Structure formats: C-alpha cells, structure tokens
Amino acid sequence: MAKWGEGDPRWIVEERPDATNVNNWHWTEKNAGPWSLDRIKELFKDLPLKSDLADITFTEVEKCDGEASASNRKGKLIFFYEWDLTIKWSGKLKDGSDKTYSGKVKVPNLSEENDVSELDIKISVKDSDDEGDKLKEIMFKTGKQVVREQISKYISSLKEEFSKGMILPKKDEVKPDAVKNLTSGFNKKINMTPVVSESKKQIGLKIDVTTLNLTQQFQCKANEFYDALTRIEMVTAFTRAHVKMDPTKGGKFELFSGNIVGTFEELVPGKKIVQQWRYKQWPEGHFSTVTFNITEKSDHTEVNLVQTGVPAGEADVTKENWQRYYWDSMKRAFGFGAFIV
Known part of the structure; x- marks a missing residue:
C-alpha cells in the first residue's frame, strides 16, 4: 500500500487548480442550514390552499429549528437534514360568517430518515368553534398533502442546489454524465435485531x-x-x-x-x-x-x-x-x- 501522496491515485494531487479532492475520495462538506432556512420560509410564504369550501392561506414559517448539510465521499453525495417546523395558517369558510380563523401546522420530525409520507403533521386552530373545527378538518384532509408537497420541493431543491460543485471531475474527465449523484440511503434503516443472543435481562444479579x-x-x-x-x-x-x-x-x-x-x-x-x-x-x-x-x-x-x-x-x-x-x-x-x- 502506498503512502499518502506517493503512488496511490486516491491520494495524489494532480496538476489542476481544484485538485484538493482528487477522484472525490476525501470527505468534503457544505453547510446547507442557512440556505434551507430561506428555502423553507419561501415555500410556505403566503401559500394559498385550494378548496371549494374555504379560503385558506399558509402565511409564514414561525419556527424552523435544525440543521442541514451536503457531503461528498468517493463520488457519493450524502444529504443530512433535521428540522422542527411550525407554520402559521389563516382562513375562513366560504359559506360561513366573515370571521377569519388562524392556526398552526407542526412538523417535528422532518429528517432524511423519515419518508415524506411518514411525517407526523399536526394541525391546530386557535378558536375551536363550529367554523374553526370545520377549517381544521379541511386543513387535516387537504392541508397536510400541501405541506408534504412543499417539503418534497425543499428536499429536491436541496439535492439539486448542493450537488453543484460537490463532485469534481477527474483529470481529463470533464463530462457531466461521467459522475452519478447518489444519496446516502439513510432511509434504509439498519435493524440490529438479527444478531442478538437469547440472554434475558437480569436486574440486581451479579454479571459475569x-x-x-x-x-x-x-x-x-x-x-x-x-x-x-x-x-x-x-x-x-x-x-x-x-x-x-x-x-x-x-x-x-x-x-x-x-x-x-x-x-x-x-x-x-x-x-x-x-x-x-x-x-x-x-x-x-x-x-x-x-x-x-x-x-x-x-x-x-x-x-x-x-x-x-x-x-x-x-x-x-x-x-x-x-x-x-x-x-x-x-x-x-x-x-x-x-x-x-
């Protein structure tokens, strides 16, 4: 095995101005947090909800706590994100009074380990009366799907935006089709249960x-x-x-x-x-x-x-x-x- 920088092409810095990560072998990383924060707020800013029964709008993102990053190792792109979201909404029934109701949508588990379809989305309304509960029901049936669609847009744009420049071409290899963009496979959960012993829990006993x-x-x-x-x-x-x-x-x-x-x-x-x-x-x-x-x-x-x-x-x-x-x-x-x- 060659020493670092001696003979092994994975460690050699070739004659090119961007040759700090030749063949994309080393771990490189970009902070996607600030960009993600802006993108999520943009996706839910004054977003109307189509409904025959009510006029409802997602007004703004009240809370967006978490982090996101994009990393490259051996030509593979790995995306990490974890967010806790609270989104405000307001609306009124088309055949009801002229009162405008407000509420919130909470998404506490937006991360790469959860499929968008598995997200826990909670809907609340500030004033819980007959009209308010009807609006909440509309949000539950229709608003959840809109939230999932917007979150899917965020994930797609995150991968598109942070794929740029993460994977460098090898020397004399500049065709964009030569490199594949892969995610980490985080959603493939590891199950450790196949390799377990038959021993039972023992409390208060001496353990060998x-x-x-x-x-x-x-x-x-x-x-x-x-x-x-x-x-x-x-x-x-x-x-x-x-x-x-x-x-x-x-x-x-x-x-x-x-x-x-x-x-x-x-x-x-x-x-x-x-x-x-x-x-x-x-x-x-x-x-x-x-x-x-x-x-x-x-x-x-x-x-x-x-x-x-x-x-x-x-x-x-x-x-x-x-x-x-x-x-x-x-x-x-x-x-x-x-x-x-």
Missing part, C-alpha cells in the same frame, strides 16, 4: 463479564476516523439510522435508533475516545467501557478497541456487531478500506 480487545486497520487519516465517530452527519452516514449525539465530555449518544446508548468520558481529537457504552439487549442498567486508541501509521490508521465489562454471554455477539455495524459499514460509507465491496 469479559474484555474484548480488537484491532482494525483503516485507509484514512487518524482525524478522519475520529470525525467518523464524533460528527453526527458522519455517524448518520455509516449507521444509516437516527443519531443523537453530544460529542463533549459527559455528553450522551444514541445510535441505531436506540440500540446503542452511552456517554463520552474522554475525547482527544485524532488520538483517543472513551465511552460508557451499552447494547439494549444487555441486563438493564449495565454499561461497558469502550476505549478507542487511534494511531496514524505511514500508510494507514490503526484502531485498537478495548471494551471492558462485556457480559460474558454477549461477547461473541458484541464482537460480531463491532465488525458488522461499525468497521465494515464505515469502510463502505467512507472508503476507509478498499477491500470492502
């Missing part, structure tokens, strides 16, 4: 524990591996499931839709990560200690994982899950191991 000592080589730099375990968008990319994470000392994390939970005990960028870590199949309240020692070599990065306090009956399952859901998945997502197909 053991230690795992695993070593893996990754074709990346030490900081890249560290980022892959501490940056929420990168963790989301390789787990392909919802992630909650606060990468600070004492900060909590929740991976694989709650199958793995814990806290960060120590963080040394590019060198070391220590976590209190548990798998939900373990006896209730029992945590192990996981230490990642990260060492950058001349042509790869070596990671030594020491996990103490693993229930003895879960050792084989846990070892298999590290390989399957962490190492292999990271290598596929980020190109950290060329032998993974």
Whole structure:
C-alpha cells in the first residue's frame, strides 16, 4: 500500500487548480442550514390552499429549528437534514360568517430518515368553534398533502442546489454524465435485531463479564476516523439510522435508533475516545467501557478497541456487531478500506 501522496491515485494531487479532492475520495462538506432556512420560509410564504369550501392561506414559517448539510465521499453525495417546523395558517369558510380563523401546522420530525409520507403533521386552530373545527378538518384532509408537497420541493431543491460543485471531475474527465449523484440511503434503516443472543435481562444479579480487545486497520487519516465517530452527519452516514449525539465530555449518544446508548468520558481529537457504552439487549442498567486508541501509521490508521465489562454471554455477539455495524459499514460509507465491496 502506498503512502499518502506517493503512488496511490486516491491520494495524489494532480496538476489542476481544484485538485484538493482528487477522484472525490476525501470527505468534503457544505453547510446547507442557512440556505434551507430561506428555502423553507419561501415555500410556505403566503401559500394559498385550494378548496371549494374555504379560503385558506399558509402565511409564514414561525419556527424552523435544525440543521442541514451536503457531503461528498468517493463520488457519493450524502444529504443530512433535521428540522422542527411550525407554520402559521389563516382562513375562513366560504359559506360561513366573515370571521377569519388562524392556526398552526407542526412538523417535528422532518429528517432524511423519515419518508415524506411518514411525517407526523399536526394541525391546530386557535378558536375551536363550529367554523374553526370545520377549517381544521379541511386543513387535516387537504392541508397536510400541501405541506408534504412543499417539503418534497425543499428536499429536491436541496439535492439539486448542493450537488453543484460537490463532485469534481477527474483529470481529463470533464463530462457531466461521467459522475452519478447518489444519496446516502439513510432511509434504509439498519435493524440490529438479527444478531442478538437469547440472554434475558437480569436486574440486581451479579454479571459475569469479559474484555474484548480488537484491532482494525483503516485507509484514512487518524482525524478522519475520529470525525467518523464524533460528527453526527458522519455517524448518520455509516449507521444509516437516527443519531443523537453530544460529542463533549459527559455528553450522551444514541445510535441505531436506540440500540446503542452511552456517554463520552474522554475525547482527544485524532488520538483517543472513551465511552460508557451499552447494547439494549444487555441486563438493564449495565454499561461497558469502550476505549478507542487511534494511531496514524505511514500508510494507514490503526484502531485498537478495548471494551471492558462485556457480559460474558454477549461477547461473541458484541464482537460480531463491532465488525458488522461499525468497521465494515464505515469502510463502505467512507472508503476507509478498499477491500470492502
């Protein structure tokens, strides 16, 4: 294996002015948050709702909390977004009084892990009387679909806007058709249940524990591996499931839709990560200690994982899950191991 910058074309900076990410091998990222905020507000600003029964308008976005980003690794585009929306609406019945009613639409779970058709959309009206309830019913039947359509427009325009310039052509390869734009496949949820043991939860009993000592080589730099375990968008990319994470000392994390939970005990960028870590199949309240020692070599990065306090009956399952859901998945997502197909 060649050293970085020596022989291996994935690491060579070729003679071109934009050759900082040749062959699109390295992880690059753009912040799509401010653009997304403006785009979502634009899509719902004074938007009329077509109805034979009422005149209803989405007036403005009252709340838009969250983040969005677009990333590129090995020529694949990965889009990450997570938003909590509150949209105002107002309207009146065509055959009712002249009173104008107002209300709100809440979308608390707009993210790449949820299909637009699965979004939880809540409708409310400020004045709940006969006319107000009729307007609310119209919003429930027709307004929800309009919200889904506008959100679909946001997702499409996000991918279109942030695909520009993310994937660079290889040397002497400038045809736009030569590169395919792919999303991360975040909606393909990982299900960890096929690899579980038959042991039951044991509360208040002494647990027989053991230690795992695993070593893996990754074709990346030490900081890249560290980022892959501490940056929420990168963790989301390789787990392909919802992630909650606060990468600070004492900060909590929740991976694989709650199958793995814990806290960060120590963080040394590019060198070391220590976590209190548990798998939900373990006896209730029992945590192990996981230490990642990260060492950058001349042509790869070596990671030594020491996990103490693993229930003895879960050792084989846990070892298999590290390989399957962490190492292999990271290598596929980020190109950290060329032998993974």
